[in-house]
Amino acid sequence: MMESSSGISLARAEAFLRLFAILVLVLTACLLGFDTQTKLLFSTIKKTATFRDLGALQVVVYVDSVAAGYNLLQLGRGFISAKLKGKLINVSYVTLPWVCFLLDQAAVYTVFSVNTAALQGSIIAVTGESSLQWMKVCNRYTRFCIQVGGALLIGYLASLIMILLSSLSAFSLFRLYSPKQFLLLKPT
Amino acid sequence: MMESSSGISLARAEAFLRLFAILVLVLTACLLGFDTQTKLLFSTIKKTATFRDLGALQVVVYVDSVAAGYNLLQLGRGFISAKLKGKLINVSYVTLPWVCFLLDQAAVYTVFSVNTAALQGSIIAVTGESSLQWMKVCNRYTRFCIQVGGALLIGYLASLIMILLSSLSAFSLFRLYSPKQFLLLKPT
Numbered sequence: 001m002m003e004s005s006s007g008i009s010l011a012r013a014e015a016f017l018r019l020f021a022i023l024v025l026v027l028t029a030c031l032l033g034f035d036t037q038t039k040l041l042f043s044t045i046k047k048t049a050t051f052r053d054l055g056a057l058q059v060v061v062y063v064d065s066v067a068a069g070y071n072l073l074q075l076g077r078g079f080i081s082a083k084l085k086g087k088l089i090n091v092s093y094v095t096l097p098w099v100c101f102l103l104d105q106a107a108v109y110t111v112f113s114v115n116t117a118a119l120q121g122s123i124i125a126v127t128g129e130s131s132l133q134w135m136k137v138c139n140r141y142t143r144f145c146i147q148v149g150g151a152l153l154i155g156y157l158a159s160l161i162m163i164l165l166s167s168l169s170a171f172s173l174f175r176l177y178s179p180k181q182f183l184l185l186k187p188t
Numbered sequence: 189m190m191e192s193s194s195g196i197s198l199a200r201a202e203a204f205l206r207l208f209a210i211l212v213l214v215l216t217a218c219l220l221g222f223d224t225q226t227k228l229l230f231s232t233i234k235k236t237a238t239f240r241d242l243g244a245l246q247v248v249v250y251v252d253s254v255a256a257g258y259n260l261l262q263l264g265r266g267f268i269s270a271k272l273k274g275k276l277i278n279v280s281y282v283t284l285p286w287v288c289f290l291l292d293q294a295a296v297y298t299v300f301s302v303n304t305a306a307l308q309g310s311i312i313a314v315t316g317e318s319s320l321q322w323m324k325v326c327n328r329y330t331r332f333c334i335q336v337g338g339a340l341l342i343g344y345l346a347s348l349i350m351i352l353l354s355s356l357s358a359f360s361l362f363r364l365y366s367p368k369q370f371l372l373l374k375p376t
Contacts, residue, residue: 053317056308123243125320131242134320170358171358173362186367
């Protein structure tokens with residue numbers, strides 16, 4: 001009774017966004033994880049570049065996988081609460097939106113920050129930092145670096161989707177409150 | 189008429205947080221900007237470490253200064269709209285909260301990401317990245333590096349305050365909407 005058709009369309013938009021976020025996060029992790037390039041150095045030593053060479057890229061692979069799992073759980077939560085709507089609505093009137101809001105905030109800042117850290121590491125790999133005598137590495141492993149760049153770009157797309165998701169969960173939570181009194185719930 | 193005493197207390201909490209954010213952002217920028225250490229290398233060459241040696245630290249100094257200015261403007265906006273409350277309330281019923289929400293979101297993600305990028309650069313400076321032949325630099329400029337670490341820690345405090353501020357502005361915006369219909373405004 002409480003949820004109107006627009007409540008369902010909001011849930012649908014959220015489910016669609018979460019599915020999209022999962023796909024994009026998994027794509028980022030795969031693009032980084034399976035990116036390798038082998039080069040001959042000094043015509044004798046073979047060296048292979050992988051995501052393990054830069055700590056920040058490793059962190060992105062792990063964090064993005066965990067974030068994809070988290071969004072999958074949230075997607076399942078959405079389906080379950082849609083099925084049990086009548087029974088759960090009183091238990092989880094404010095608690096569940098608060099939990100979702102806080103978890104979504106934590107997830108989006110984590111994904112966004114590890115992606116940015118990896119971008120920073122990659123920028124140093126592209127340009128070098130002459131004052132610290134850190135040399136460029138991307139002039140040797142060009143194809144590898146282009147794939148990393150693409151993965152990070154898609155990682156930012158994932159961050160953007162998760163920002164939208166966190167705004168949606170903020171909307172779902174804060175619209176329950178009165179527009180006049182601070183932190184006073186609206187009458188149902 | 190529309191704003192009750194709790195509306196004023198919300199504005200007060202926001203003003204207090206913004207003032208705190210300005211102080212912390214300026215402190216971060218100053219700690220980084222005025223951090224220098226000079227060392228003799230090979231007993232002949234003098235080398236001075238400053239925030240200009242690492243691109244990411246430069247960006248933090250500039251972005252944190254701009255963010256402090258932005259929060260100052262928002263603080264002024266709060267005071268002006270408190271003075272002109274009766275006159276502005278109809279013009280800015282939803283537009284102003286939306287603008288504040290979007291600007292706050294942009295500001296918090298920018299500050300958070302440049303801080304994280306600088307942290308990533310600094311971690312490489314502390315640990316080095318042996319697979320890429322980037323060497324440690326913090327064993328030579330220890331005092332400089334400790335000050336950078338402190339500044340970044342305070343930068344994360346600033347990010348945390350700005351996350352709270354963006355949640356407050358999301359609250360101020362989304363509580364204006366109906367809890368049942370999607371994006372339907374409540375009757376005033």
